[in-house]
Amino acid sequence: MFTIATWNVNSLRVRLPHVIDWLQDKQPDVLALQEIKLTDDVFPSEALQEIGYQAVFAGQKTYNGVALLSREPATNTITDFPSLDDPQRRVLGANFGDIRVLNLYVPNGSEVGSEKYAYKLNWLQHLYQYVQAEREQHEKMIILGDFNIAPDDRDVHDPEAWQDSILVSPEEREALQKILDLGFHDSFRLFESEAGHFSWWDYRAAAFRRNRGVRIDLILASDALKPLCASCDTDVEPRKLERPSDHAPVLAQFDC
DNA sequence: ATGGTGGCGCGGCCA
Secondary structure, three states: OEEEEEEEOOOHHHHHHHHHHHHHHHOOOEEEEEOOOOOHHHOOHHHHHOOOOEEEEEOOOOOOOEEEEEOOOOEEEEOOOOOOOOOOOOEEEEEEOOEEEEEEEOOOOOOOOOHHHHHHHHHHHHHHHHHHHHHHHOOOEEEEEEOOOOOOHHHEOOHHHHOOOOOOOHHHHHHHHHHHOOOEEEHHHHOOOOOOOOOEEOOOOOOOOOOOEEOOEEEEEEOOOHHHEEEEEEOOHHHHOOOOOOEOOEEEEEOO
């Protein structure tokens, strides 16, 4: 069994105790982190090593930053799309055995029509190009992370209120669909077709308590991995802790 | 309709 998870931790410095507890509880082979919000020189490699996890990472000051924590070493690591020169650290690709893993922190986009929205759509185009090329080289591939896109209205607590806004706009959803059309599957939807299952809840207005969230943290499995996917679940428990991340971890299991 | 919270870092940006 190969188990892999994604978690936007919103500062690894603050959330390190939660991450360590969760790793010890769930023991995944790989955990992809987003928004670590720290520079490489202060990455907590030793604390993770002590509980049996190695790390590769691409950090920056204050914002963004991604990492892959794993029991076995990562190989063939990349931290950028070849076609995009971007100072923002949002991409981390690596192999774990014969599985190609791509950890993403997709830009939020702020507001539809804004400069940040244009950056998001452009970034997604470069992602598409990269995945298109990678797909030809790797049968077993997993793309996971904070996509900052809710795939469809089941993934939004109040679709009418959210209509055409950031995270759900048609252009964003089309960009995600294009990537799925390269031969990927939303693991969560292989097992659950009902609405109301979320991975992010705003810190404000008691959104978590009222389950007013969106499902934007995804694990995409390639065609070859789809039949091997045994489960995919959101773990809401860490969201209930003191000083939680605003995102919950999502964990998938594969029979390989 | 607005503001509500949290992280970084100490004012304002970002989510």
